[in-house]
Amino acid sequence: MKQDHQKHIAIFASGKGSNAQAIIDYFKGNESIKVALIVTNNKTAGVIQIAKENRIPFDIVSPKELKDEEMLDMLDVYEIDLIVLAGFLLLIPAFLIQAYPDKIINIHPALLPKHGGKGMYGKHVHEAVLSNKDAETGITIHYVNEHYDEGAYITQIGCHVEPGDNVEALAAKVQKLEHEHYPQEIEKLLS
Ligand code: GRF
Numbered sequence: 001m002k003q004d005h006q007k008h009i010a011i012f013a014s015g016k017g018s019n020a021q022a023i024i025d026y027f028k029g030n031e032s033i034k035v036a037l038i039v040t041n042n043k044t045a046g047v048i049q050i051a052k053e054n055r056i057p058f059d060i061v062s063p064k065e066l067k068d069e070e071m072l073d074m075l076d077v078y079e080i081d082l083i084v085l086a087g088f089l090l091l092i093p094a095f096l097i098q099a100y101p102d103k104i105i106n107i108h109p110a111l112l113p114k115h116g117g118k119g120m121y122g123k124h125v126h127e128a129v130l131s132n133k134d135a136e137t138g139i140t141i142h143y144v145n146e147h148y149d150e151g152a153y154i155t156q157i158g159c160h161v162e163p164g165d166n167v168e169a170l171a172a173k174v175q176k177l178e179h180e181h182y183p184q185e186i187e188k189l190l191s
Contacts, residue, residue, distance in 0.1 A: 002079050007190040008036035010080040012088035015122075017047030019086035019107065019178055024054050026183030033190050037078040041066065041090050067093045075100075082190060085144060086182070089121060094146050104144040105189070107182050109174045111156055112140040116149030126170040129161060137161055137170060139177045141185050154189070157181055 002008055009027075011020045020038065027033050038051040038058040051058035059074060072095070075083070085092070085106040092104060108116055108125075115128045129137045138158035143151035159173050 002034070002036075003031075005032055007033045007081045008079050009033065009082050009084055009186065009190075010037040010039060010075060010078065011035060011047070011084045011086055012039045012092075013045060013047040013086045014040060014042045014089040015045055015047065015087045017045065017050045017086070018175065019182055020047050021050050022179035023084065023086065023183050023186065024050065024056070026187075033187060037075075037080060039088075041088070047086075063090055066090055069095060071096060072099055082186065083144075084182075084186060087121070091118075091146075091148060092144050097144060097146060102143055105154065105186070106142055106144050106149070106151070107178055108140045108142065108149050109137075109171075109178065110140065111136065111138045111158055112142065112149055112153070116140075118148045120149070123167050123171065126167045126174070129170060130165070130167065134161055137174060139174060139181065141182060154185055155181070 011023060013020050024035050027035060035056055038047055038056050040047050040060055041063065043060050048058055083100055083104040097104060110125045110129060115125045136158045138156060140156045141154045143154065145151040157177050159177060
């Protein structure tokens with residue numbers, strides 16, 4: 001049961017979960033905002049270990065289960081106010097978007113509308129930045145709609161692509177921005 005003033009976050013993640021970890025760490029001890037649930041579609045995702053270590057309930061959903069309206073019951077049980085996608089690779093179904101208007105957000109490791117869309121995740125994004133010879137990359141935090149990476153922007157933060165940067169260097173720079181800014185933007189949205 002949550003207190004009246006408390007806001008609950010559900011993090012949806014498919015992979016390592018470094019953003020999930022950054023968000024959990026940021027809100028540790030916060031009485032107003034709590035990570036109440038982790039949802040993944042990948043039973044080997046690192047984020048499951050993170051959930052266990054932090055004693056956060058988690059659920060592993062199949063693509064079919066994600067599309068089932070029973071998802072709403074689970075989100076209700078945990079009294080979720082905001083769904084935070086952090087490297088979640090499945091498309092969010094329309095009924096969830098309708099049930100949580102402007103309450104589902106995503107982070108993308110590039111300056112959208114560049115290098116977004118289905119299949120543009122992880123190193124694929126940074127490879128595209130390099131092959132495009134972009135002078136700048138960064139992060140986009142945005143609302144989620146029915147299309148990959150197309151919802152309205154909440155904020156974008158850029159960083160320079162330096163001569164000699166490779167995929168790993170870009171990934172490290174961008175991830176640093178993600179870990180710093182995603183928790184702060186979540187806090188702003190919930191305050
Ligand atoms: C992040 O780069 C995020 O921008 C993207 O997926 C990646 C997830 O990484 N949407 P992690 O699992 O949080 O480490």
